[in-house]
Amino acid sequence: MQEPKQFDLTLLHRCSASTDTIAVRRHISALCYFLNACRVTTEIPSRIMAALDQGKVMMWTARHCSIRLLVVLATAVSSLPAMAQVSKGSPSAVAPAAPAAPTAAPASSSKVSLGAIRWDNWSLDSPYGQVLADPGLRARAPYYTERLPNGNLGFPGNTERALNADVHYAKSAGLDYFIFGYYLESSSWGRDPNRAVALNRALGNFLRLPDKLGIKYALNFNLSFPPRDVPMVSDAISKAVAGPDYMRASDGSAPVFFLLGTMTPWIKGLGGEEGTKAALKDMRDRVKAATGRDLYLVALLFNLSETEPVAHRIGFDAASTYATALGSNGKSLPYASCAALAQKAWQAEAQNGSGGFLPTVTLGWDYRPALRDPQELKTRKPNPDWCQPATDEEWTRQIRAAISQAANNPRNDRFKSVVIYAWNESSEGGWIQPTLSEGVRRLKVIANAAGRRPTLPPFKLVWPTRIDPKACAVGSSSISTTTAGAGCKSASDSMTTAWPCPPGMQIAGEELRQAPSEDGEKIPLIWQERLCTPQGKQQRSVN
Numbered sequence: 001m002q003e004p005k006q007f008d009l010t011l012l013h014r015c016s017a018s019t020d021t022i023a024v025r026r027h028i029s030a031l032c033y034f035l036n037a038c039r040v041t042t043e044i045p046s047r048i049m050a051a052l053d054q055g056k057v058m059m060w061t062a063r064h065c066s067i068r069l070l071v072v073l074a075t076a077v078s079s080l081p082a083m084a085q086v087s088k089g090s091p092s093a094v095a096p097a098a099p100a101a102p103t104a105a106p107a108s109s110s111k112v113s114l115g116a117i118r119w120d121n122w123s124l125d126s127p128y129g130q131v132l133a134d135p136g137l138r139a140r141a142p143y144y145t146e147r148l149p150n151g152n153l154g155f156p157g158n159t160e161r162a163l164n165a166d167v168h169y170a171k172s173a174g175l176d177y178f179i180f181g182y183y184l185e186s187s188s189w190g191r192d193p194n195r196a197v198a199l200n201r202a203l204g205n206f207l208r209l210p211d212k213l214g215i216k217y218a219l220n221f222n223l224s225f226p227p228r229d230v231p232m233v234s235d236a237i238s239k240a241v242a243g244p245d246y247m248r249a250s251d252g253s254a255p256v257f258f259l260l261g262t263m264t265p266w267i268k269g270l271g272g273e274e275g276t277k278a279a280l281k282d283m284r285d286r287v288k289a290a291t292g293r294d295l296y297l298v299a300l301l302f303n304l305s306e307t308e309p310v311a312h313r314i315g316f317d318a319a320s321t322y323a324t325a326l327g328s329n330g331k332s333l334p335y336a337s338c339a340a341l342a343q344k345a346w347q348a349e350a351q352n353g354s355g356g357f358l359p360t361v362t363l364g365w366d367y368r369p370a371l372r373d374p375q376e377l378k379t380r381k382p383n384p385d386w387c388q389p390a391t392d393e394e395w396t397r398q399i400r401a402a403i404s405q406a407a408n409n410p411r412n413d414r415f416k417s418v419v420i421y422a423w424n425e426s427s428e429g430g431w432i433q434p435t436l437s438e439g440v441r442r443l444k445v446i447a448n449a450a451g452r453r454p455t456l457p458p459f460k461l462v463w464p465t466r467i468d469p470k471a472c473a474v475g476s477s478s479i480s481t482t483t484a485g486a487g488c489k490s491a492s493d494s495m496t497t498a499w500p501c502p503p504g505m506q507i508a509g510e511e512l513r514q515a516p517s518e519d520g521e522k523i524p525l526i527w528q529e530r531l532c533t534p535q536g537k538q539q540r541s542v543n
Contacts, residue, residue, distance in 0.1 A: 104451060105400060105403070105448075105449060105450050105451025105452075106400055106403050106404050106407065106451075108403060108404060108407030108408070108416075109403050109450045109451050109452070111407055111416055112403045112406045112407050112416045112417060112418055113176040113177065113247070113415075113416065113417040113418070114174060114175045114176050114177075114417070114418050114420060114446070114450060115175070115176060115177045115178070115179050115218065115247070115358075115417055115418070115419050115420065116170065116175050116177075116178055116179065116419075116420045116422060116423040116432055117179045117181070117220070117322065117323075117419060117420070117421050117422040117423060117425070117430075118178050118179060118180050118181060118202070118422065118423045118424055119181045119222075119422065119424060119425050119428075120157060120158050120180070120181065120199060120200075120201070120202035120203070120424070121199060122142065122144075122155040122156070122157030122158060122202075122424060122426075123155065123156060123157065123158045123159075123198065123201065124146075124148070124154040124155070124156045124518075125198075126155070126198075127373075128373055128375075128427075129153065129154065129155035130152065130153065130372070130373075131369050131370055131372040131373050131376075131427050132145075132153070132155070132369060132426060132427060133152065133153045133495070134369070135494055135495065137369060138435070138436040138437040138494065138495070139435055139436070139437045139438050140369065140426040140427070140431065140435060141153075141426070141435055141436045141437075141495065142155060142157060142424065142426060142431070142433050142434070142435055142436075143165070143433065143434040143435060143436070143497060143499050143500060144156055144157055144159075144162045144165070144463065144499070145436060145495055145496055145497070146463075146464060146496060147466055147493050147495065147496050153495055156518065157202065157424060158201045158202035158205060159205060159518060160205040160208060160209065161461075161462045161463070162205075163202060163205045163206045163209060164209055164459075165461055165499060166178075166206075166423070166433065167206075167209060167211075167212050167213055167215050168213065168456055168459055168502050168532075169432075169433060169434060169440070169443055169502050170215050170423075170432075171213045171214070171215060171454050171456055171502070172440075172443050172447065172454060172456060172502035172503050172504060172505070173432065173442070173443040173444075173446040173447050173452075173503075174446060174447045174450045174451075174452030174453075174454060175215065175420075175432075175446070176215070176216060176247070176417075177215060177216035177217055177218055177247040178206070178215065178216075178217045178218075178423065179217070179218050179219075179220045179257055179419065180200075180202070180203045180206070180217055180218070180219060180220060181199070181220050181222045181259075182200060182203065182219040182220060182221055182222065182236065183195070183196035183199045183200055183222060183223060184196060184221065184223065184225055184229060184232060184233060184236065185197055185200070185232075186225065186229050186232055188225060188226050188228065188229050189226065191223075203217070207243070207245065212245055213456065213457075216245055216246060216247040216248075217240075217245060217246065217247060218246065218247040218254075218255045218256065218257060219236070219237060219240055219256055219257065220256075220257035220258070220259060220300070221233065221256075221257070221258045221259065222259045223259075224260075224265055224266040224269040224270075225269065225270075226269055226270070227270055227271060227275060227279055230279050230282050230283055230286075231286065233283060234282070234283050234286035234287055234290070235286075235290075237254075237256055237283070237287050237295070238286070238287050238290040238291050240254075241254040241256075241287065241291055241293050241295075242290075242291045242293075249296045249414045249415035250413070250414055250415065250416070251294075251414050252293070252294070253293065253294040253295060253296040253414065253415075254287075254293050254294070254295055254296060255295075255296045255297075255298055255415055255417070256295055256296070256297055256298065257298045257299075257300055257320075258297065258298070258299055258300065258316075259300045259322055260299050260300060260301055260307070260311065261300075261301070261302050261322075262301075262302055262303060262307060263299075263301065263307045263310055263311065267310075267314070273310070273313070273314050276314045276315070277314050277315050280297065280314065280315040280316070281315065283295070284297075295317075296317045296318065296356075296414060296415055297315065297316045297317050297318070298316065298317065298318045298319070298320055298356075298358060299311035299316040299318070299319050299320070300320050300321060300322045301319055301320070301321060302321065302322075302325060304319065304321065304345050304348070304349060305345075305348060305352075307319075308349065308353060308354070308355075308357075309354060311355075312354045312355040316355070317355060317356055317414070317415075318355055318356030318357060318358055318412075318415065319349070319353065319355065319356070319357055319358075320357065320358035320359070320360055320419050321342075321345070321360045321419075322360070322421065323360065323362045323365060323421040323422070323425075323428075323430060324338060324341055324342040324345075324360065324362040324365060324421075325365060326338070326341075326365055326384065326385035326386065326387070327384075327385045328381035328382075328383050328384050328385065329383065329385055330383040330384070330385065331385045332385070332386055332387070332388050333385060333386070333387055333388065334387075334388050335364075335387050335388055335389065335390035335391075335394050336394060337387075338362065338365060338387040339362075339390075339394060339397070339398045342359070342360065342361070342362060342398070343398075343401060346359045346401075346402070346405045347405075350405065350408075350409050353409075353411065354411075355411055356409075356411050356412050356414060356415060357405075357406075357409055357411065357412065358406065358412075358415070358417050358418065358419050359401075359402040359405045359406055359418055359419070360402070360418075360419040360420070360421055361395075361398050361399050361402045361418060361419070361420045361421065362387070362421045362430060363390070363395060363420065363421060363422070363429075363430045363431065363432065363442065364387055364389065364390065364429040364430050364431070365386060365387045365428070365429045365430065366384075366386035366387060366428075366429035367380065367384055367386075367427065367428040367429055368384060368386065369427050370427040370428055373427075386429065387429065392441070392444075392445050395442075395445045395446075395449065396445060396448060396449040399418070399420075399445075399446060399449035399450065400449055400450075402418045403418055403449075403450065406418050420432065420446070432446065434499075434500050436494075436495065436496075436497050439500050440500050440502060440503050443502060443503050444503045447503065453504070455504070455534055456502060456504070456505060456532075456534065457534075458508070458531065458532065458533040458534070459531075459532055460529050460530065460531055460532070461499040461501070461529070461530045461532060462527055462528070462529050462530075463498075463499050463527065463528055464517065464518075464525045464526070464527055464528075465490045465512070465525070465526045465527065465528050466490060466491060466493075467487075467488055467489070467490055467512070467526040468487070468526075469514055469523075469524055469525070469526055471487030471488070472484065472485070472487045472488035472512065472526055473485070473487075474488075474512055474513060474514040474526060475514075476514075477513075478511040478512060478513040478529070479511065479512050480509070480510065480511055480512075481510040481511065481512060481528070482510075484512055488512055488526070490528075498528070498530065499530060501530070501532035502532065504534060504535055505532040505533060505534055505535060506532070506533060506534075506535045507530060507531070507532065508531045508532065508533040509530075509531040510528065510529065510530050510531070511528070511529045512526050512527070512528055512529075513526070513527050513529055514526055514527070515527050
């Protein structure tokens, strides 16, 4: 895709400096200020560019400057409807080539569910989290980042208190369900079942939450498996879909995702196309017999034009992508270009696809931090391309386009849904969850894009502090942070933060409480509890 060209303001400045006409100079300076303030970018027709370039050999007289000024101004004004506005976030280098985002969310938003991909390798005992232990990555580091006693950072994203916060954050963003990466607890092909247990811990803690605020979930099998594991896969699905919190399609069937990538290794592991067909049918039959529930199987693919027909041929109901991945040339692309690549794939799928399709909104793609992990270096290309940070408006435009795409595809009659990459793929470049420096920015963007304004009940956020219990006399109950003594103040740390209330909520009170640590240490910790209530509501206690 050819990138839009940016206005060459140096020509205007040169004209301003060369002319003897004070009035023209003032007009040109004002136009330069206007163009810079609006960050105008546009695709200037080649004839206009040629005319501007020709001016370099002209005499820099007032008359010539005035003509050139009118040409540039006319081109700028004509481009304004398609410009992306400047947001408080980091802008891409150029404005998107896509049409401007509508002023309101699509009317079809209420008919389309929003799901967020999760990858839950974030725990206190996982060395992987250290890829984010860099002050330069505060925009990625999640809100639950902790400073451990040994000085390292911990990332307890799989704890029940973090999952409780995630549910409230997801609800405030207007999300409908999480897509949990699920790992089969099997020793097939030399895999370690204990590793799978650790990666599934976040899902287990999510299921234990007493109130999920209506946030549902779906399974995504992240790894392939041999035919002998089909009964185990079927049992895991049956156990999940039998519960009330599993996501449902419009016909009552249960969506189940499978990360297939290029499909070749996955199909090979099941004995070829015929073996894969048989395995998927066996899976459907087993789950139907156990739960009475039909399945809606979604293949998460790369190279859609090649893999989507195969997926439908072997028995999948719908196709989607995990993320819009890029090449390996060490180049950065404006977010607008990354978004256009995704939309091109959506449009091709809408025209040529043979089954359901869930468009994926990739909020970002940049896995360079992940390469700090030795294991990642073994499996990833070392010189990746990446997407530049997006503006709020670029995300809004992409989310609304995806909602319209999902709603208007006639083959999506059973399940109209958008996949958002991702809730917590922080090391890979895609996240929704609040972070140290961004706060709740992305939650606000998604809620605005989808036109959803849910009201959340009061609730408490709870996180550990590094306050010394010997210096802070909390006692057997709790103390307010406003009346706590000097020994009850947390040390300043740029790599940790107080957990933020979701958008639309306010801090109604904060307390410190002494309690055991989560990992079973005998030394008690001082925990901070923050009460979040809807803005404008009276404070009330939450047990």
